[in-house]
Amino acid sequence: MKKIIAYITGTLILGSVACNKDALNKGPLNLYSDSNIWKDSALISRVVLESYDGIHSIYDDAGNWMPMDITDEGKSARSFLQSNLINTGQYSPSTGIYTDVWSNTYAMIRNCNNVLAHLPDMPLSEAGKQQIKGEMLFLRALHYMDLYSIFGRFPMVTKVLSLNDDLTAPRGTDDDCVKLMLDDLDQAAALLPAAYPKTAAGRATKYAALGMKCRLLLNRKDYQAAAAAAKEVIDKGGYTLFPDYEAMFYPENDDNQEVIFNKEFAGDLSGQVHALDLYDNSAFFTGFSSLVDCPTQNMVDQYLMKDGLPWNQSPKFDPAHPYANRDPRFHASIIYDGTDWINQTMDLKLGSKYNPSTYSTAITGYMLRKFLNPKYIFNGTNGNYQNCIMLRLGEIYLNYAECQLKLGNAEEARTYINLLRQRAGMPVVPAGQLNWDTYVRERTVELAFEGQRFNDIRRWGTGATMIGAAITAVQISETNGVRSYKTVPLEQRYWHDKMYYFPIPQAQLQKYPAGKVPEQNPGW
Template sequence: MKKMIRYIIFVLLATTIACNKDALNKGPLNLYSDNTIWKDSALISRVVLQAYSSIHSIYDDAGNWMPCDITDEAKDRRSYHAANLINTGQYTSSTGIYNNIWQNTYVNVRGCNTVLSHLDEMPLSDAGKQQIKGEMLFLRALHYLDLYYIFGRFPIVDKVLSLDDELAIARGSDEDCITFMQKDLDDATALLPETYPAASLGRATKYAAIGMKCRLLLNHKDYNGAAAAAKTIIDRDLYHLFPDYEAMFYPENDDNVEVIFNKEFAGDQSGQIHNLDVYDNSRFFTGFGSVIECPTQNLVDQYLLTDGKPWDHSTLYDPAHPYINRDPRFQASIMYDGCTWMNISMDMKLGSAINPSTSSNTPTGYMLRKFLNPNYIFYGNNSNYQNCIMLRLAEIYLNYAECQLKLGNAEEARTYINLLRKRVQMPEVPAGQMDWDTYVRERTVELAFEGQRWNDIRRWGTGATMIGAQITAINIAVNNGARTYTRVSLEQRYFDPKIYYFPIPQTELQKYPAGKVLEQNPGWQ
């Protein structure tokens, strides 16, 4: 464990302290002593801004695999890759797929704890210190939330550890972990501002903390607590549904009125870029073996027809033209045969220029559209690196609706589901017809690919059908000049209840000395 602490200190200096040289008119922070940094307000500002770069978002996973690939939303086309080890039940504690999450969490938590430990000596006003404290508590909670949603209980570290401290810390109880994260979020809420000036967009606000608390409590099935948090945001009326569902994710609409919190790319906070546009567009555009996240027919079938009915109950459904008359969120989220992208008609038939008969094709007949930038430049210097929305008002509406359903208030839930439907001009749920299946479908299509489905499935206990699903695809054929579309089975996914929480990486277990065992998750011993 002493080696691990030295490793953490080294990485902290390399990641939290190293920083964009042009952010302020100062040299690299690693040229300054630790004592100097905490006495210089400009350097402190740089450290705080750089702390945001450590946030883990789904866009950071692009090019590797994204959470949608291990649910019924999508398939990673690469049969040999990490997501498919999970989907086929070949994942173990030694596989190492999530090693970086465990390691990086504690590096990042140490960064937050380091800033908190130096608050008293900072040459800042009390208000400035309190805001920084709020930001670090929020970020610490966010890092732990990331860890918790993957592994469950975790060792709680709330200070900068030295070599004299007990380093082999046991995992906290579930209640202790939840209480710790909730307290950090509550304390952050009391300290953070409601808004920031335009130059500081992307930093944590009071409502970002309340929203993350809402998500935490919902996943813990505290419906009263989650509902109260959601209603606080709703009643403040500071956020509004962005009128264009598809364009909400375009770079020109970064930090729009629906966004409660996002990870900023290519800005002062991180200076980072992501590879989503490169890895999830067709090879026709990128010139190399791209297309990783391939939406499933399972997900496509969740999008209602414009009469508000599912495909197999609607007179609007035409088997020869299965993609017309669909909920507009379908066209905004998924590339399908015959759609237009970057002024090109997307021919999804296997063997076409868009979907070649090589390893760079989509096995499902669909490609990802949500999040992608229609004006992305694939060659040359392109500065369009859109932000990753991590929390938006639509999720708060859905969280509130779920709580109300669980509390027996279906009509209150219906109000907020209908607000989402109204945005995309879909028929409202009629009075008296708001039920659980309607809610699940609405959450599925509204938040498709946004990274919350694994938490949803675990909370709902539907892993057998939504993780261990029979994954279907669309087969496109041409007969006498006419196209036919046939649903086909692609693969049967693996599910065991133990995978609701993934195994603690073997490399982490081995860092604990004899007699100080880090407890493994049930079923993974």
């Protein structure tokens, strides 16, 4: 995040910081009066910086539970986490699911509105003000998209209000909420630059705004408009697929050519770290009950064999070696029995030193590999600094392909599916053979665990089969030194269509005065 400040102070603030070089090293912003902050260009820079820190990413959920754990992608190894209440249908508005997301998101929205309100009085160039306006509108839209993806309609707050006023804001209509987000993204796209110097990686760009617009429109099933936004990113954004699918997520490849927008993590200035490597590696490496997020057998079965056929149709499948000859994205995303990981050959048989029964176990027989840093050093006090990719070209290709399929243009869609397959080292889909099931499978493995699965399932209307499914695991046995692998049931998930949206937390509703409490989501 230090890179962001360097660019703001060097370009937007012009010569101001030259007169106040120690401004960025001053104490917390809450030590300054509100009026003083907006008169000091360096303090304004810090406010902008901290606005990016408030982005909610899946890496921020590490140690608790990630979105994968409430879909068919994953299962939390910790029975006391709220994801288990969701999976078994034992939750209600009073359970507190996503309470912190609701309150924290509105705190971030208030921050965006506060910056926007003070723009006219800032001692900046007009160009600098317009760029900050674009950034705040982008971030506000991003925060509202987070709320919308969880709760649906939300209270629309577009100006700085008192706490009591915030609590009495009614939920907007669905159309009005979507219009607010789209308007913010359109304005942001018009105001933001197409790119920044490398020293300013992590800032919102024109194409980040258009890419998020594409995601929102796709989830609204506005295929024509979503396709148009995707194509503009594809044709004009200058992004290309990173050649190595696995290494794309390594810290040494942060801000690579595929990344359209990510949350930056750094320890030198912002102090933000995450705990992904600590909570999703085996206790063998961490030394404590660390494992949280486990991929399911359901997810493993989605990965094709190297010949492009499903495992149960391919002659390349060997039940004695079920993980051989798989789509390379499988090996890049999941730690399975026999995986080489951090100079160890992983033995995931229950009770081994890598999967001890006295710790949080790999309850499904698998561990997460995607996102983790194979060079992470577990001793000492080091944190995790790899960025969280929140939007990349691979997703835009898939969004565009889905739109084209829905619009009846299967061959146009096939072009972009095959670009992803070629990057992965998989056979291309032949002409005339791209169908809906093939597309869904491709999206499932390409975007595995990246946090969009629940949105996809809601859009496709497949909650009953993809979330309310029987979750399976692998049972590893050994006889005379020979291992065998058997798919076994692990959990029968509960599903009701009301679960496409989460209930507004009761703790939030209780803050509203009598007569102004917003309506709860249907069924809750």
